[in-house]
Amino acid sequence: MVKTIELRVYGMTxxxxxxxxxxxxxxxxxxxxxxVSLKDGTALVHADDTVKPETLLSxxxxxxxxxxxxxxxxxx
Amino acid sequence: xxxxxxxxxxxxxxxxxxxxKASELTNNExxxxxxxxxxxGGTCVNVGCVPSKYLIEASKVYKNLKxxxxxxxxxxxxLNFQEFMESLRNFVSDERTIKYENVIKNFKNVDLINGxxxxxxxxxxxxxxxxxxxTNFIIATGSRPLIPDIMxxxxxxxxxxxxWTIKDLPEKIAILGSGEVAIELxxxxxxxxxxxxxxxxxxxxxxxxxxxxxxxxIKSLKENHINFxxxxxxFKINDSGSGETSIQTEDGIYKGFSHILVAxxxxxxxxxxxxxxxxxxxxxGIIVDNHLKTTNDIVYAAGDCVDQPIKLETLAGKxxxxxxxxxxxxxxxxxxxEVPWAVFCEPNVASIGxxxxxxxxxxxxxxxxIIGLKNVVKANILKNNSGLAKIIxxxxxxxxxxxxxxxxxxEFIIEGVYIIKNxxxxxxxxxxxxxxxxxxxxxxxxxxxxxxxxxxxxxxxD
Numbered sequence: 070m071v072k073t074i075e076l077r078v079y080g081m082t083x084x085x086x087x088x089x090x091x092x093x094x095x096x097x098x099x100x101x102x103x104x105v106s107l108k109d110g111t112a113l114v115h116a117d118d119t120v121k122p123e124t125l126l127s128x129x130x131x132x133x134x135x136x137x138x139x140x141x142x143x144x145x
Numbered sequence: 146x147x148x149x150x151x152x153x154x155x156x157x158x159x160x161x162x163x164x165x166k167a168s169e170l171t172n173n174e175x176x177x178x179x180x181x182x183x184x185x186g187g188t189c190v191n192v193g194c195v196p197s198k199y200l201i202e203a204s205k206v207y208k209n210l211k212x213x214x215x216x217x218x219x220x221x222x223x224l225n226f227q228e229f230m231e232s233l234r235n236f237v238s239d240e241r242t243i244k245y246e247n248v249i250k251n252f253k254n255v256d257l258i259n260g261x262x263x264x265x266x267x268x269x270x271x272x273x274x275x276x277x278x279x280t281n282f283i284i285a286t287g288s289r290p291l292i293p294d295i296m297x298x299x300x301x302x303x304x305x306x307x308x309w310t311i312k313d314l315p316e317k318i319a320i321l322g323s324g325e326v327a328i329e330l331x332x333x334x335x336x337x338x339x340x341x342x343x344x345x346x347x348x349x350x351x352x353x354x355x356x357x358x359x360x361x362x363i364k365s366l367k368e369n370h371i372n373f374x375x376x377x378x379x380f381k382i383n384d385s386g387s388g389e390t391s392i393q394t395e396d397g398i399y400k401g402f403s404h405i406l407v408a409x410x411x412x413x414x415x416x417x418x419x420x421x422x423x424x425x426x427x428x429x430g431i432i433v434d435n436h437l438k439t440t441n442d443i444v445y446a447a448g449d450c451v452d453q454p455i456k457l458e459t460l461a462g463k464x465x466x467x468x469x470x471x472x473x474x475x476x477x478x479x480x481x482x483e484v485p486w487a488v489f490c491e492p493n494v495a496s497i498g499x500x501x502x503x504x505x506x507x508x509x510x511x512x513x514x515i516i517g518l519k520n521v522v523k524a525n526i527l528k529n530n531s532g533l534a535k536i537i538x539x540x541x542x543x544x545x546x547x548x549x550x551x552x553x554x555x556e557f558i559i560e561g562v563y564i565i566k567n568x569x570x571x572x573x574x575x576x577x578x579x580x581x582x583x584x585x586x587x588x589x590x591x592x593x594x595x596x597x598x599x600x601x602x603x604x605x606x607d
Contacts, residue, residue, distance in 0.1 A: 077150055077280060079171035110174060126474025136170050136473045138150060140280050 070118040071101060071145045074125060078105065078112050080135040093130025100125075112137070115145070151472070152178040152270065152279035154262045154418070157187020158458045159285035159448030161245060162465035164255050170473055173254045178279065180258045180272055186245040187287050188449075189458040195240055196309050197329055199233050201489050204336035208369075211338075214528045224337065226314040234309060264423035267441055281443050281472045284418065284431060285465060288411040288449035288456055293321070297382035301390060302405040305330070315339045315404040319392055321379065323350035325488045327408035328362075331371050332490035341371045342399065344392065348376035351488060353454075355500045357515060357535065358550050362494060365531050365550075369491075374399070413450040428452050435478040437468045445472065453481070460484050485562050487555035492518075492532040495558035498546035498565045499537060511537050511545055514594040518551055521590060522604060523582035527552050534587035538595065542570035547588060557585035571595045581605045 078090055087105045094103040094112060099120035104113040114125060122142050131137045151167055153160045156179050164179050184191045210222035249255060260273040269278045290304035303311070305326050314337055320327045323345035335341040343350075350359050350373075363373060374394065381393040382405065391400040413430040426432045426440040430452030437445045445468035448461030460479070467477045488494040504511045515535045524530040532550035539545055547561035564574060574592035579585055581604060590599055593606075 077175075079174045123474070127476065128474075131474055138175075138280055138473055 071115055072118055072120075073143045073145055074114040074116060074120070074122045075140040075142075076112040076114060076125065077138040077140050078110050078135060079137070081105075081107050081110060083107070086135070090130055090135055093128050094125065097125060097128055111140070118144075146269075146276045146278055147178070148176075149178045149256075149277060149279040150175045151281050151283065151469075152180060152262075152277055153283045153285060154180050154270065155187065155285035155287055155414075155448070155450070156181030156185055156245075156257070157285060157287045157448065157461065158189050159287070159461035159465035160283070161186070161249070162462040163283050163285060163447060163469050164249070164252065164465075166466045166469045167472075168252045168254055170469065171254075173252060175254060177252075177255045178258050178277055179249070179255050180260065180262045180270075180277070182259055182261055184241060185249070185257075186241050189461075190241050190244060191237060192306050192309060194458055196233055196237050197305070197326070197333070198489055199236055200333045201329060201336075201491075203229060203233075204333040205491055207338075208336040224314070226337070227312050230309070230312060237309070261417060263417055263419040264425075265419075267423045268443060279443075281445065283465065283468050283472075284415075284425075284439070284444065284446040284450055285448045285461070286414040286418065286450045287461075288413050290407060291410040291412045292407055293409050295321075295379050295382060297384070298405075298407070301382065301384055302407045304407050308406060311404070317402050318342070318404040318406060319344060319390070319399070319402045320406045320408055321345070322408035322410065323347070323375065324408060324410060325351065327406075328366070328488055328490050330406060330408065332366065332369060335366075335369045335371045336491075342374060342402075343371060344374045344377050344379055344394065346376070346378055350375070351494065353486065353500070354494060354496060355502060355535070355548065358494060358496075358533070358548050361531070361533055361550055362490070362492075365492060366490065368531075411449065411456055413452075415450055436471045436476065437464055437478075438471065455481055455484060455486070457484065457486065483562065483566050485558050487558060489555055492529060492551050493554035493556075494548075494550050495554035495561075496546070496548045497558055497561035498544070500546060500548070501537060504537065504545065509539070509545075511539055512595070513537050514591055516587065516591045516594050516599055518584075518587060520599055521551070521582075521584060521587045523584045523586065524551060526582060527584070532587075534591040536571060536588070536591045536595070538571055542572055542595070543568055544571055544574065544592075547591075549587060551584050551587050553584050557583070557588070560585060560588055575607060578607075 099117035102115040210220040262270040317340040431446040447464035518524040518530040518532040537546040571592040
């Protein structure tokens, strides 16, 4: 089963930031896809059911300039 | 319905620290509701640490003017208490303006919402009939004075919330309780010249400290003309109708009090939050895990409203910051044994780490050394040498606790914080040079007492 994890992402200011965050999310084990929005400051992460949503917040990409907050988790 | 990334309930030390940290970490992008009522800043700046320390420091100055410590020096020592209290209230107002009201204006992402919040469900609160939904919540509602159930104790007493409104110096004040607030205010009023009586049900003071510290402190406080009625159960408070109050205990009746101050502890402000609606468990405060998360996954709690043994402004601020870090992916916790603690009477009591009682309860082996302050030259210069320093260490010389009764101890206990936090030994302490002459040397000399007879030691010896 796949679930959609919505993150609020802080610190993004340009398209490079979006790419950086997306790359960081896609590098995480179990993550299938990620839609990152600069306008909304969000990321929709499609991931295996085994992925613990909280673990995404502590990915390397969120340890510096960018920060993430867990908004919601929905089963697809 | 208003929606926020973070709603913080309570705008005291914990709430403010959380709001500012969350703003810093998110470049002020996080939309925050900071909900509260009463003066900004909560207990500490308005009715806690700030006015009490102002009162204490002024009382010391007055006492020393009336009773000069050094030969050949004398002073007038007159007191206009009304004028002094007005200056205290102005100082509090200024500090609140500078440290809270002006500070929060820098954060446009933070909405101040005046009102009481209570939960509608697991992710929504009501404030003034408006619904506020948030991704995360931090409850930081603080605590208030506990009023014991005593016959006749009814609108005829002060607490640390309103003692700051008095205009005249209490002629004779009864203080119920023997914790930090009771001891500090007893010291201040007795130094100003009030007749002070402390009544307490148990026969101890400052229950978090070991007996050797508190028994020495009681001696000092008695020399400051404080009367102790410990192990004394109060049956009844009687108002004479002429402005005087009497206290009936099992030992007899004590008459003629102009003021009663209740300082018997504090209770968390959680009654009106409707915590059950949000699935948040509580007992003697809100129950949290090591990361300050409540039993509701999106709700954290920080400060005095948490079910924990320590109620302290510095801890509240640290917990507010820690909660925010954890909401943003952190994995932080706070070791309560690394939290320093001080009582600002004279001499100060300051403490870090384990007490002997805690170690005995945990069945941990330890060794203790105590030195009297007469071994500390600066304490002798200050003519304030009735205290002591105590260090507790384990079998491998690692320091487990430092407890000091000394002038300025609250200022230098930070040395102990670094020692405990970094798991240092008394050899590390001895090998660290201290300034001579300072009262902080008391900690080093106490460390040296593990390896030698300090009475056979000259000044500045390593």
